Amino acid sequence: MVFVIMGPQGSGKSTQAKLLSQRLGLYLISTGTILRDLYAANTPMGIEAEEYWSEGHLVPNDLMHKILLEQIAEHKNIKGYVLEGFPREEGQYTELEKIFKRPVAAVIDLTVDREVYMQRIESRKVIEKRKDETEEAIERRLNAFEQHTLPLLKKFEKDGIPVVMIDGTQPIDNVHQQIWDHIQSYLSN
Ligand code: AMP
Numbered sequence: 148m149v150f151v152i153m154g155p156q157g158s159g160k161s162t163q164a165k166l167l168s169q170r171l172g173l174y175l176i177s178t179g180t181i182l183r184d185l186y187a188a189n190t191p192m193g194i195e196a197e198e199y200w201s202e203g204h205l206v207p208n209d210l211m212h213k214i215l216l217e218q219i220a221e222h223k224n225i226k227g228y229v230l231e232g233f234p235r236e237e238g239q240y241t242e243l244e245k246i247f248k249r250p251v252a253a254v255i256d257l258t259v260d261r262e263v264y265m266q267r268i269e270s271r272k273v274i275e276k277r278k279d280e281t282e283e284a285i286e287r288r289l290n291a292f293e294q295h296t297l298p299l300l301k302k303f304e305k306d307g308i309p310v311v312m313i314d315g316t317q318p319i320d321n322v323h324q325q326i327w328d329h330i331q332s333y334l335s336n
Contacts, residue, residue: 148173148227149249150330151234153300154257155292156285157264157271158315159322163257164231166323171334174225178232181218182206183277192217201278203287205295208238215246227252236295240302253333254303255326257315309333 150167154160161177168175182200185193192214196206206214215233227249234240244250259267272280279288304310311329313322 148334149243149247149251150227150229150333151251151254151303152229152231152257153254153296154315155259155261155264156288157267158257158259159267159319160231160257160315162319163255163315163322163326164229166319167255167326167330168229170327171226171229173227173229174219174222176215176218176228176230176233178211178215178230178235180232181214185214197278201284203279203281203284203291205235205291208236208242211239212242212246219247234296234299235291237299237302240299251303251308253309253311253330254300255330256300256310256312257322258312259315263316 150171150173152160152164152167161180164175164177167173179200182193182196186197187193192210196210196214199206211233219228228247230243230247234243268280268285271277279285300310311326313325313329315322317325
C-alpha cells in the first residue's frame with residue numbers, strides 16, 4: 148500500500164505525511180528530508196545531489212532512483228509507504244511502482260493558494276535556514292512544481308488512482324482528520 152501526498156512547498160505536506168505514516172504504521176519517504184540528511188552526513192550521493200537541490204533544481208532521476216533504492220533496501224518487511232516529495236515528474240511517476248513494488252492506494256493533494264504558501268515559506272525561512280530558500284531557488288522550485296509535478300495529478304486520475312483534494316490552509320489537526328476520513332475506503336489497496 149502506498150499513499151502519495153502532493154502539494155506545493157509550504158502546503159504542509161511533510162507534516163501531514165508524517166502524521167499519516169505514524170497513524171497507519173507505514174514507512175515515511177520524504178525525499179527532501181532524505182536529501183538534506185544525506186548531505187548533512189557527508190555521503191557522496193548526498194553531496195552530488197546538493198548541487199541541484201540547493202539551487203532549486205530537481206535532482207536527476209538516476210541519482211534519485213539510486214538514493215531511494217538504498218533507502219528502501221533496509222525495509223523489506225513493511226506494509227507500505229507514505230511518499231512525500233515523490234514522484235515529482237513524469238519519469239518518476241513511471242518508475243514509482245517499480246521502485247516501491249506496491250500499488251498506489253490514493254493520492255492526497257493539499258491545495259493552498261499561492262499567497263498563503265508564499266507567506267508560510269517566508270516564515271519558515273527564518274526558522275529552518277534551508278539552503279534552497281533563496282529567492283531564486285524558491286522561484287525555480289515553484290516553477291518546477293507547476294510545470295512538472297502538478298500535471299502528475301491528471302496522470303494518476305487517468306490511471307484510475309483516486310486523488311483526494313484537501314484544503315491545506317486549515318489547522319494541522321483538521322487537515323489530518325480530513326485525510327483520515329477520506330482514505331478509509333482505500334486502506335485495503
Ligand atoms: P522538498 O523538501 O520536498 O521541498 O525538497 C527539497 C528539494 O529537494 C526540491 O526542491 C528538489 O530540488 C529536491 N527533491 C526532493 N524530492 C525530489 C525528487 N523526487 N526528485 C528530484 N528532486 C527532488
